[in-house]
Amino acid sequence: MTEILDTLHDIVARLSAVVPVALAPDGLGAMDDASVMQVMDAAAALLRHAEALLVEGAAVAQERSQTAVVADRMTTALGARNVRDLVQRATRLSGARAAEIVRAAGAVGPRYGALSGDVLPPAYPALRSAMAEGVLGADAVAAVARELDRAAVDPDRLSAADVELAASARGDGPTGGGLPTADELRLQAQVWAVWLDPDGAEPRDDLAQRKRGLSLGRARDGLVPIRGMLLPDVAGALQRATDSILNPRVEGPAFRPDGGGGAEGPSGDGAYAFGDDVSVVDQRTRTQKMHDALATIVTTATRSGALPTLGGAAPTLLVSVRAEDLASDRGVAHIDGSDAVVPLAVVRQIACAGGIHRVFVGGNGRIERIEVADRVFTPAQRRAITVRDGGCVIPGCDVPAAWCEIHHVTPHARGGATHTGNGVLLCWHHHRTIDVNGWAIRMRHGVPEVRGPSWWDPLGRWRPTTSSPTRTRDELDRRRRARGSSP
Template identity: 30%
Template structure:
């Protein structure tokens, strides 16, 4: 109960009149909404600089692990936090919030999180062509209404205001979409942004492959990814499986071959940059991840960088060794993960580049998501009696109690 509550130690809840109970409920709800607003402020600050520092691919992933909640709840909470709180640019300059007045009302405890979501949703639906002054007036109107209205009334008002600002709606296309299309643009850093279109039959086939791979982790998983990240990982799993097929265009008998060029001393330090496929620059840390389970082509470079000699490609983790790992781990060994062996990489507990041996006692299967997490965060793994054991960082468990994956032990293990 709050300090200002009318409930005293001498008066229990059952002793209060109905009006007093109702007044107390409103008071406690406002206090709860204020606390939720404070949580959003902390999340927004973590998004500015804390997420990557702790080694997580997204703020939603970090919040989900700390909160031990569902992916849907985390996505809504993080989206709410980023919409009503300012952010900072690379130079530290403050970037105003998309819905600043909504954030102020939430901090007062005057509106609920559901009111916030309704206002933000209405603002996001306004076309970019609408002047900023009109957007600000719309937000003020909705916030003033939300202080005394229901969430349904706010949603209806938001729809009316959107219709007023954009009476024509989205313009129809003059030309039909192609049956199938794939458009992409490659950045200077080698990354790709793409979009496209699939006809109903093609989309059904694609989703039949994507959706099972993009299922969220179970509720007891310590790390829950957002929908976009899960589908991105699922897409890459399909690419990896296709690349490993004997009839793949790259003629690879196992996985797609990637050439990484990096001086050994930089690989050992984890600092500096490497070259991917002789063109794209990547960090030494990213090279470490790829070096866990790939083909290695030893090369000798002169002091001026001229290639003097190179050897034959050699796979660090053989297919026979991967089979043994699949039998032992049953899939991704990270606590709470249920990914199957075919979707996992072999990770060296003691790093290969640091003298770690490539044998069953120094390897563990990890899905791509948890493999990256182990390389970029404070999670640790060690082998105890021939089995992998994971230690979480302090922000997940202040006592850093060891964890193991128990999901694969209760079912038949097969690759």
């Protein structure tokens, strides 16, 4: 057995010598593309062979830790809680990777009779052979075993899947002769599992139904944690809904201060390119976009009127703030049903898109009077604004009109009326951040104009904006006529 250790020590010594050379400035960085790919391929092959040894070692540790006498167990002798802990200590891998190796060991490692102690064939002998050849890594074996183990069928019926998946790993499978990745093998194993056990999805769905759930935690640092497990169809619908909202643009061309030679704007303060692409970079992370998309879905659903009523009214978010704080624009507000406090910017956004009920409370706590300020745009006004704006008026934002909120350009508290000449479409994200994101909006002769941040337009000029295809066509026609009449 010393031959195995001697060989491994020799390989480690050789790698210890070559890795610093490869990581030097004139190492891999100086190679051509083909050479870099060859190095990565060879390193991956070496990794798969090494994982085969780790999996076999984990299988041996598993067998030696199943004895009834606790003191005789390998895990006990080496001070480990279980085999995964033992693998993690020996390899310094993460807990997830160690668990992956243990699962692979259960799939392709040798098994032993509980009473006789005789060596039994592994559960998936073909996958074991493929792993010994270095064509399968521990992650692929674990992924395949996880899918096939779910099929409630006799182990003998799994042999066909075992053989076919091992053949696919060698390049002789449904991927067209190519070598599949671990994820592709997992998908193939899913197909096999469904074919072997077509009724298996029903008990899994019953279990999923029992484990489904969603909960909101207590607010911390201005954030409310959300935890839960979604059913696949619910998660799929949510994913499609968020995909329809999220701005697909993650980068945009640099803004041209001259407007790209566009026509003179109606404000007479410089040229602008009405139909040109002046998209801006969306700095939000993917998770932040997902949050904002969920916020859009919730607010749109409550606005739709399709949800059940609460106390005879549509679901309404109650936000309370003291009159003196609102007047001084300093202080905080409280969200009904949450122990979190929010800044007044949140109050302004919610009030802009909804109605206000002023409740006057006397010094003794008695409600003296209630005033209702109806500031919600009517469906007819919303349709008219949609025709004019097309969607969110911030350049580069692709959120459609149906998902947008209507922003009072002149705040209602400052005398701004609720009519089409004072309302513009903004997505939830830009509406929430309009006071701090560097964008400014004004109405000029009933047309929305925006002024971008200094990094987008150093000159800070006002520019008409719309994503309405009809208005865009009108402007392009006007520009064509202007060019045709010029000398």
